[in-house]
Amino acid sequence: MQNEQTSRKATAKLTSIIQQLEQSWEDAVDQKKALEESCKSKCTKPYVEYKQCVKRVDSDDSGQKHCTGQYFDYWSCVDKCVAPKLFQELK
Amino acid sequence: MRTGKINRLIAHFSLPGFLSQPSVAASLLKAAPILTPKLGQAESGSSGSQFPKTTALFGAGASGFLGCATIAYASDEAEHGLDCPSYPWPHISILSSYDHSSIRRGHQVYQQVCASCHSMSLISYRDLVGVAYAEEETKAMAAEIEVVDGPSDEGKMFTRPGKVSDRLPQPYTNEQAARFANGGAYPPDLSLITKARHNGQNYVFALLTGYHDYPAGVTIRDELHYNPYFPGGAIVMPKMLNDGAVEYEDGTPATEAQMGKDVVTFLSWAAEPEMEERKLMGLKWIFVLSLVLLQAGYYRRMRWSVLISRKLVLDVVN
Numbered sequence: 001m002q003n004e005q006t007s008r009k010a011t012a013k014l015t016s017i018i019q020q021l022e023q024s025w026e027d028a029v030d031q032k033k034a035l036e037e038s039c040k041s042k043c044t045k046p047y048v049e050y051k052q053c054v055k056r057v058d059s060d061d062s063g064q065k066h067c068t069g070q071y072f073d074y075w076s077c078v079d080k081c082v083a084p085k086l087f088q089e090l091k
Numbered sequence: 092m093r094t095g096k097i098n099r100l101i102a103h104f105s106l107p108g109f110l111s112q113p114s115v116a117a118s119l120l121k122a123a124p125i126l127t128p129k130l131g132q133a134e135s136g137s138s139g140s141q142f143p144k145t146t147a148l149f150g151a152g153a154s155g156f157l158g159c160a161t162i163a164y165a166s167d168e169a170e171h172g173l174d175c176p177s178y179p180w181p182h183i184s185i186l187s188s189y190d191h192s193s194i195r196r197g198h199q200v201y202q203q204v205c206a207s208c209h210s211m212s213l214i215s216y217r218d219l220v221g222v223a224y225a226e227e228e229t230k231a232m233a234a235e236i237e238v239v240d241g242p243s244d245e246g247k248m249f250t251r252p253g254k255v256s257d258r259l260p261q262p263y264t265n266e267q268a269a270r271f272a273n274g275g276a277y278p279p280d281l282s283l284i285t286k287a288r289h290n291g292q293n294y295v296f297a298l299l300t301g302y303h304d305y306p307a308g309v310t311i312r313d314e315l316h317y318n319p320y321f322p323g324g325a326i327v328m329p330k331m332l333n334d335g336a337v338e339y340e341d342g343t344p345a346t347e348a349q350m351g352k353d354v355v356t357f358l359s360w361a362a363e364p365e366m367e368e369r370k371l372m373g374l375k376w377i378f379v380l381s382l383v384l385l386q387a388g389y390y391r392r393m394r395w396s397v398l399i400s401r402k403l404v405l406d407v408v409n
Contacts, residue, residue: 028344030334032300032351054307066308068169068324075173075303075319083176090352091193091343 031089032082039081046074169309173319175290175297182359185374188367189360195223196339197357200350203337205281208273208328210261213282214361217255222360229255236260274314276327285355286362292355294320300351302330 040047053067182189198219201211216233220226233253238260240251253260263269270277285291297320305317305324315325332347332354339345360366 028334028346030346030348032346032348050306057308067306068309071306072168072173072319076176079173079176079297083178086348087179087181087352090346090349 032086035082035086035089036078039078042081043074043077046070046077050074169324170322172322172324173297173301175293175301175320177290177293178296180292180356180359182356182366185370188370189222190356191222192341193353193356194360196341196343196350197353197355197360198223199339200332200337200354201281201357204331204350205354206260207262208269208278209281210263210278211259211282211361212261212280214259215256216253216259218364220255222364223357226255233257274327278328281358281361283362285359291362292359295358296351296355298326299332299354300347 050067050070050073053070057065057067181187181193201209216229219232220229224232233255236253236257237250238253238257239248241248243249263272266277279287285295288294298318301320302316302318305311309317309324311317311325315327316329317324318326332350334346337345337350343349363369
């Protein structure tokens with residue numbers, strides 16, 4: 001039992017050290033982009049609607065059609081998901 | 092009686108041009124399904140009494156207005172820009188101060204990334220002392236710039252190294268030079284930018300970190316860049332915050348989001364340097380005034396007790 005606890009503590013400490021090392025690396029991954037990627041799964045509905053709009057716009061080319069509405073819906077969904085979490089990742 | 096005014100109001104809102112686009116007409120019908128029978132009534136009934144005609148026109152006007160509201164919003168979406176989310180800034184709450192190490196990093200970002208185009212002409216070097224840098228550091232920083240100073244005893248203008256009392260240097264001599272160097276657009280002065288834009292802190296952060304690929308069907312001139320948060324979508328400024336653009340003195344990894352947070356904290360401080368003192372004052376005076384309110388309430392009730400508790404007796408006089 002105690003061995004398990006100590007090994008768990010050791011792995012926790014190791015992961016925290018690795019995280020600190022990762023953070024100090026020069027080419028750290030941009031936190032906002034990473035969060036936006038992970039938030040994509042929560043915003044599938046507006047994303048699908050945007051993709052459908054893209055298909056519609058690609059097929060007929062009158063030059064007047066655009067997908068700004070669906071694009072805005074998708075990005076405001078992603079933004080709402082990202083915003084509360086982002087600053088916890090930053091210093 | 093008031094039909095003239097109502098008719099003018101309806102005429103103002105139900106413009107025929109809106110109905111020309113098929114998508115517009117569809118959303119118009121979607122927005123006001125209940126009122127379309129009235130619309131039909133208006134078209135079919137030519138002559139008749141005034142009242143049904145007016146209600147029909149009012150129905151048409153109302154549906155036009157409702158449709159106008161939805162259409163106008165849709166076409167204004169890009170013009171208004173994507174609404175920025177609210178980020179949990181550490182200095183937002185009523186008891187929070189600025190993160191001064193963030194201000195220091197943000198000033199570094201401003202100096203190395205933004206100062207080539209954006210002036211901050213209301214901030215002096217001495218404002219940074221005690222906020223982001225020590226006095227000696229600020230003196231050394233100021234001494235790196237050259238400042239044109241007033242006429243000498245010989246009547247000539249001369250250049251000298253900067254002093255702590257000098258303002259932050261301007262990249263262009265005047266607005267016309269700035270516009271000429273930036274394709275006609277003026278990079279605004281950033282001293283008050285977070286107060287000069289609606290929801291300034293969130294807006295500036297979203298703008299700086301929000302250069303996404305543009306949506307299908309949107310085309311922009313080569314000189315411009317797409318940013319959904321910018322009203323209209325087409326901004327002259329390219330994406331300036333790229334990972335590793337700045338090497339922070341304290342070793343913080345300079346990712347785009349980190350630089351954005353730091354520079355917006357710096358800009359917030361620049362626009363509202365009094366914030367911490369203001370919050371302290373506010374806290375103190377709200378406390379004092381609530382005590383005063385209690386005292387005033389007690390005093391009022393004490394003075395009014397005589398009148399409140401008096402009794403009037405009505406007696407019949409024989």
